[in-house]
Amino acid sequence: MRNVSVVGIAQIPVEKASTRSLRQLGAEVTIAAMADAGVEKVDALYASNMLSDELQGQKHIAALIADEAGLTEIEALQVRAATASGAAALRVGHLAVGSGEADLAVVVGVEIMSQGVASPALSKALDAEREVADGATLISTNAELMRLYFDRYQVPDDGLVNFSLNAHRNARHNPNALYRDRTISARAVKNSRIIHAPLRLLDSSPICDGAAALVLAPTEEARAYNPQPVHILASSVSTDRFRIEDRQDPLWLEAAHSSSQKAFRQANVNIDEVSFFEVHDAFSIMSCLLMEAVGFAEPGQGWRLAEDKKITLKGEIPISTMGGLKARGHPIGATALYQACEIVIQLTHRAGKIQVRNPSVGMMQSVGAAATTVITHIFSA
Amino acid sequence: MRNVSVVGIAQIPVEKASTRSLRQLGAEVTIAAMADAGVEKVDALYASNMLSDELQGQKHIAALIADEAGLTEIEALQVRAATASGAAALRVGHLAVGSGEADLAVVVGVEIMSQGVASPALSKALDAEREVADGATLISTNAELMRLYFDRYQVPDDGLVNFSLNAHRNARHNPNALYRDRTISARAVKNSRIIHAPLRLLDSSPICDGAAALVLAPTEEARAYNPQPVHILASSVSTDRFRIEDRQDPLWLEAAHSSSQKAFRQANVNIDEVSFFEVHDAFSIMSCLLMEAVGFAEPGQGWRLAEDKKITLKGEIPISTMGGLKARGHPIGATALYQACEIVIQLTHRAGKIQVRNPSVGMMQSVGAAATTVITHIFSA
Numbered sequence: 001m002r003n004v005s006v007v008g009i010a011q012i013p014v015e016k017a018s019t020r021s022l023r024q025l026g027a028e029v030t031i032a033a034m035a036d037a038g039v040e041k042v043d044a045l046y047a048s049n050m051l052s053d054e055l056q057g058q059k060h061i062a063a064l065i066a067d068e069a070g071l072t073e074i075e076a077l078q079v080r081a082a083t084a085s086g087a088a089a090l091r092v093g094h095l096a097v098g099s100g101e102a103d104l105a106v107v108v109g110v111e112i113m114s115q116g117v118a119s120p121a122l123s124k125a126l127d128a129e130r131e132v133a134d135g136a137t138l139i140s141t142n143a144e145l146m147r148l149y150f151d152r153y154q155v156p157d158d159g160l161v162n163f164s165l166n167a168h169r170n171a172r173h174n175p176n177a178l179y180r181d182r183t184i185s186a187r188a189v190k191n192s193r194i195i196h197a198p199l200r201l202l203d204s205s206p207i208c209d210g211a212a213a214l215v216l217a218p219t220e221e222a223r224a225y226n227p228q229p230v231h232i233l234a235s236s237v238s239t240d241r242f243r244i245e246d247r248q249d250p251l252w253l254e255a256a257h258s259s260s261q262k263a264f265r266q267a268n269v270n271i272d273e274v275s276f277f278e279v280h281d282a283f284s285i286m287s288c289l290l291m292e293a294v295g296f297a298e299p300g301q302g303w304r305l306a307e308d309k310k311i312t313l314k315g316e317i318p319i320s321t322m323g324g325l326k327a328r329g330h331p332i333g334a335t336a337l338y339q340a341c342e343i344v345i346q347l348t349h350r351a352g353k354i355q356v357r358n359p360s361v362g363m364m365q366s367v368g369a370a371a372t373t374v375i376t377h378i379f380s381a
Numbered sequence: 382m383r384n385v386s387v388v389g390i391a392q393i394p395v396e397k398a399s400t401r402s403l404r405q406l407g408a409e410v411t412i413a414a415m416a417d418a419g420v421e422k423v424d425a426l427y428a429s430n431m432l433s434d435e436l437q438g439q440k441h442i443a444a445l446i447a448d449e450a451g452l453t454e455i456e457a458l459q460v461r462a463a464t465a466s467g468a469a470a471l472r473v474g475h476l477a478v479g480s481g482e483a484d485l486a487v488v489v490g491v492e493i494m495s496q497g498v499a500s501p502a503l504s505k506a507l508d509a510e511r512e513v514a515d516g517a518t519l520i521s522t523n524a525e526l527m528r529l530y531f532d533r534y535q536v537p538d539d540g541l542v543n544f545s546l547n548a549h550r551n552a553r554h555n556p557n558a559l560y561r562d563r564t565i566s567a568r569a570v571k572n573s574r575i576i577h578a579p580l581r582l583l584d585s586s587p588i589c590d591g592a593a594a595l596v597l598a599p600t601e602e603a604r605a606y607n608p609q610p611v612h613i614l615a616s617s618v619s620t621d622r623f624r625i626e627d628r629q630d631p632l633w634l635e636a637a638h639s640s641s642q643k644a645f646r647q648a649n650v651n652i653d654e655v656s657f658f659e660v661h662d663a664f665s666i667m668s669c670l671l672m673e674a675v676g677f678a679e680p681g682q683g684w685r686l687a688e689d690k691k692i693t694l695k696g697e698i699p700i701s702t703m704g705g706l707k708a709r710g711h712p713i714g715a716t717a718l719y720q721a722c723e724i725v726i727q728l729t730h731r732a733g734k735i736q737v738r739n740p741s742v743g744m745m746q747s748v749g750a751a752a753t754t755v756i757t758h759i760f761s762a
Binding site for chain 2: 001021023044050053054056057058059060062063064066067068071072073074075076077078079080081082088091092095096098099100101121124125126127128129132236237238239240241242243246254255258368369372373
């Protein structure tokens with residue numbers, strides 16, 4: 001397989017409720033990413049979205065976005081893996097360009113969560129018959145993981161607070177973040193509403209609308225499109241037992257471990273060469289468990305990375321550098337494409353006040369349900 | 382890209398209403414296709430389904446089926462293109478194995494349409510804001526195409542009847558067909574209930590349940606798994622303007638034309654080398670228009686292929702050789718995988734009484750909505 005690079009990016013500012021439609025947001029970032037790459041045509045478009053079936057009554061979104069963007073007679077497919085769908089679409093774009101079947105591909109993610117009630121549709125990431133039927137939701141599942149973690153490792157009540165504070169601090173300087181105007185305090189996190197004990201509102205990422213896109217090209221031709229291409233060193237998907245209940249240890253996210261191990265091998269990179277990590281911080285506990293599964297901390301020690309400020313921009317392993325899911329926002333199907341755009345911005349030194357110092361390798365992870373599916377990408381400039 | 386072959390197949394008999402669940406059917410054909418290939422592990426699983434979000438309250442089906450089949454730590458993704466989703470998943474399996482990223486991949490399609498009311502969810506293949514909002518459904522859209530076609534070309538009322546008769550005749554000898562026990566007459570078709578004028582019940586494929594799967598491997602290693610591998614010569618996706626209303630001629634299916642042209646080039650095959658064609662006969666009018674768009678008939682002449690019996694097993698271009706969508710059944714997300722299994726059976730001379738004589742090249746098409754997306758695959762033994 002030939003190597004693949006990102007030659008164009010586009011994102012719209014994440015909003016609480018967009019006034020525009022799914023097709024408009026999807027087409028806008030598609031066209032903008034193509035303009036960023038200086039191209040007017042592509043061979044393929046891979047689209048990601050999780051909730052449009054329920055919230056917009058719309059399937060067939062890849063062809064819909066392609067049409068709205070003025071693209072026809074192209075390969076247009078939707079790719080899904082629940083809340084990891086954006087990374088799933090990126091993986092297929094990587095396969096299409098890497099295989100030589102496409103010379104230019106757009107990967108676009110879009111989600112409008114503000115129309116209707118997103119939570120029941122989000123829960124369909126879980127097992128309908130054996131989890132949702134028993135009342136489980138993504139929120140209750142993460143709350144349960146948090147409770148187990150706090151109990152097993154005797155973590156203080158405010159042990160995860162710094163994950164949220166770090167994300168919000170970084171989001172202030174990201175013009176595309178939802179919470180660019182909001183600073184929060186440890187006290188605010190600790191006093192925020194309990195949405196599912198012990199999980200509080202400010203342990204959670206917000207419901208929001210957004211869209212982001214990338215253009216991919218073969219690395220050998222990348223500089224013809226962009227003077228600063230960013231290269232995909234690894235793109236790997238892994239799964240665990242579907243339900244947490246069926247796993248040996250609920251606090252060990254095996255899919256995150258195996259996906260990152262595969263990615264390190266593909267990229268020929270060691271974990272200590274990773275300059276920053278765009279973690280899937282849909283919930284603080286998920287950040288904490290992912291840091292452990294990937295290997296940035298020993299089991300039970302992930303929360304100390306936050307506590308000890310090792311996750312800040314100047315820390316050992318900066319995470320959520322442009323606000324993360326927590327504060328940039330988590331418009332589900334678009335989220336991984338935002339992460340990828342942010343990695344491109346960091347690796348090309350365009351992040352301004354939230355620039356990671358001299359980054360050489362950027363890594364991102366995207367999580368489907370409670371880490372049933374985990375998708376890892378590694379990039380370098 | 383390296384060449385890719387089919388080294389294992391499995392299908393369950395299509396049923397009006399299965400007593401088993403989505404995960405059970407999906408896992409059963411996954412395991413059976415792997416057994417057919419003689420393998421116990423695969424690197425990747427690509428799943429197809431269109432309606433589980435609404436009808437089973439279940440997203441994340443690739444990981445769900447993988448888990449149920451005893452596969453973890455693999456790449457598992459769902460691929461969609463509305464009613465062409467099965468072929469979309471096959472395309473991504475083709476990319477994964479072709480690129481070298483996977484050495485063995487399962488492609489599995491499953492659909493259970495008997496739980497709940499499928500039609501509103503099916504309509505989401507159309508444009509929610511500009512078609513469904515005005516009352517359009519897949520049935521009304523095909524009825525409108527039929528009316529336009531009959532008017533423009535002065536086709537007699539029973540002009541398309543032979544498409545249904547041919548499909549039902551062939552289904553009788555396919556043990557996996559839904560209507561293997563039902564023969565129908567021209568009179569029965571003509572007198573069947575009008576479901577949306579001028580479209581009658583027996584112009585339409587049935588609502589049903591089913592699952593089918595394939596195992597893909599690199600062609601150079603295919604004989605290690607199967608003494609009779611079948612090779613994928615082409616896998617191509619194309620799109621048209623999303624809505625029929627935006628197309629220059631509603632009766633010309635440009636995506637079917639461009640997808641088949643791309644496929645003929647990829648396969649280095651001429652149209653007259655195609656031994657048989659598994660057409661997307663969800664509606665008789667769709668068969669007719671596809672035959673014209675691919676080039677088996679001139680515009681306005683597709684119906685005469687059926688009328689003149691050129692589509693029968695001994696005709697110039699046999700179609701729906703094992704019953705087609707019309708009579709084998711059309712469990713949406715599984716349909717293209719059934720088509721692919723049938724092509725493998727035909728090309729390896731295992732079709733018994735419905736064997737096409739000396740087939741060398743089998744072709745299939747899968748249609749998303751009213752040919753907004755069309756996916757073409759070409760195979761040879």
